[in-house]
Amino acid sequence: MFRFTRFATEGDIPAWSIVNVAVSTIGTVLIAIAIGRRIGRWKRWTFERDDTFLVLFVAVLAANSAISYPYLKEVVMSPAGMFYAAALFIAVRDVLQSVRRHPSARVAWLAVPLLVISTGWTLRAATLVESLRASAFVNRNDWAVAEDREDAVRPQWRSRHPDAERLVRQLRREVVDMPVPQPFTMPRWTRTWIDPY
Amino acid sequence: MTSFRVAMASVFVFPALLSIGAACVLGGALAGWNPLWREPELTMSEAAALKDRATMQRLISKGVDPNVPASVRAGILKSRDIVVTPLEAPVGTRTPTAMQFLLARGARMDDRERAILFCLADLVGVTVALAAYASGYGFSVRNTDELAALFGDAPWKFYVYNIVCAALTVLLSEPRGGRVPVHAFRHRG
Numbered sequence: 409m410f411r412f413t414r415f416a417t418e419g420d421i422p423a424w425s426i427v428n429v430a431v432s433t434i435g436t437v438l439i440a441i442a443i444g445r446r447i448g449r450w451k452r453w454t455f456e457r458d459d460t461f462l463v464l465f466v467a468v469l470a471a472n473s474a475i476s477y478p479y480l481k482e483v484v485m486s487p488a489g490m491f492y493a494a495a496l497f498i499a500v501r502d503v504l505q506s507v508r509r510h511p512s513a514r515v516a517w518l519a520v521p522l523l524v525i526s527t528g529w530t531l532r533a534a535t536l537v538e539s540l541r542a543s544a545f546v547n548r549n550d551w552a553v554a555e556d557r558e559d560a561v562r563p564q565w566r567s568r569h570p571d572a573e574r575l576v577r578q579l580r581r582e583v584v585d586m587p588v589p590q591p592f593t594m595p596r597w598t599r600t601w602i603d604p605y
Numbered sequence: 606m607t608s609f610r611v612a613m614a615s616v617f618v619f620p621a622l623l624s625i626g627a628a629c630v631l632g633g634a635l636a637g638w639n640p641l642w643r644e645p646e647l648t649m650s651e652a653a654a655l656k657d658r659a660t661m662q663r664l665i666s667k668g669v670d671p672n673v674p675a676s677v678r679a680g681i682l683k684s685r686d687i688v689v690t691p692l693e694a695p696v697g698t699r700t701p702t703a704m705q706f707l708l709a710r711g712a713r714m715d716d717r718e719r720a721i722l723f724c725l726a727d728l729v730g731v732t733v734a735l736a737a738y739a740s741g742y743g744f745s746v747r748n749t750d751e752l753a754a755l756f757g758d759a760p761w762k763f764y765v766y767n768i769v770c771a772a773l774t775v776l777l778s779e780p781r782g783g784r785v786p787v788h789a790f791r792h793r794g
Binding site: 411412413414417428429431432433442469470472473474476477478479480482484485488489492500504507508510511512513515516518519520522523526527529530533534537541545546548549551552553556567580581583584585587588589590591592593605 | 607608609611612613614615616617618619620622623624626641642644647655656657658659661662663666670679680684706709740741742743744745746764765767768769770771772774775777778779780781
């Protein structure tokens with residue numbers, strides 16, 4: 409779903425959505441500029457080491473998108489996301505090198521988008537902790553009903569192996585005894601900054 | 606040269622601060638200090654209200670009776686501390702899965718308890734939970750019938766939409782949550 413657009417039409421855009429879209433858009437523009445500067449050379453089939461990352465990013469993005477044709481799921485796009493980070497590294501380094509080659513007050517304004525994406529991605533990385541906490545809570549809860557679920561999905565699972573029941577119970581006990589933070593303990597003010605998806 | 610330093614600082618300051626913070630947390634974890642990974646002590650009723658089945662399972666394993674009323678701290682069900690049974694607590698937060706979990710593990714629903722639960726359910730407006738798989742399209746999640754009505758004669762349009770949106774997910778962080786399990790509650794009133 410286009411959540412940012414929906415939030416905008418409803419007149420209430422949470423901070424996390426603004427951060428996500430802003431940093432991704434700036435990052436994508438920088439990558440597009442980096443590719444645009446090299447495309448003439450690529451047409452002559454001349455590639456340098458940095459070019460490989462950009463070409464790989466475009467290829468993985470295309471392949472990843474293609475296999476997503478039946479339905480959308482962000483996790484399917486994870487490989488493309490990894491290459492996006494590599495491509496963004498090349499693009500940001502291009503910007504820094506151009507600032508170094510042509511130092512001037514006007515060029516210094518390039519620091520603004522760099523600061524925005526640097527701050528935004530730092531925030532997204534920091535809030536990843538909450539995603540880990542939420543996933544741990546969900547997984548531990550799933551293990552609490554592991555036997556019930558197996559009974560519903562595979563009624564014969566207990567008789568398939570003499571140790572099946574013992575193994576599931578041991579795994580369940582280990583997971584259930586593991587300390588996991590309760591989502592309730594997160595302060596309410598953090599919710600506007602943490603991407604819940 | 607100053608402009609280059611400003612640009613470098615704008616790129617590295619916040620990631621460097623995050624790295625320092627991460628190093629402190631990792632170092633603290635080695636020394637047994639886990640500021641981001643603390644589990645609060647919950648009562649059976651609190652765990653039921655918060656859909657924390659693992660804590661309920663652990664408490665039951667320790668011999669805690671799932672029928673005994675327990676306190677629920679302020680902020681979970683009410684703005685003040687209250688005492689309710691574990692079966693009553695999930696009604697307040699509309700979590701029938703917690704109720705099912707408790708009933709399967711020895712919680713009893715006698716006539717008195719049933720009357721209280723129905724009364725509470727009526728007050729908060731819970732009727733039924735539904736679960737289905739659907740797919741995000743545009744600005745909302747569409748169920749299978751809606752998607753069939755939209756793309757039944759030309760499913761390739763839906764496939765192309767998904768391919769383009771998958772790429773946008775990486776490039777612009779939008780759209781999100783393409784295919785999600787929808788666990789929705791119907792509310793009354």
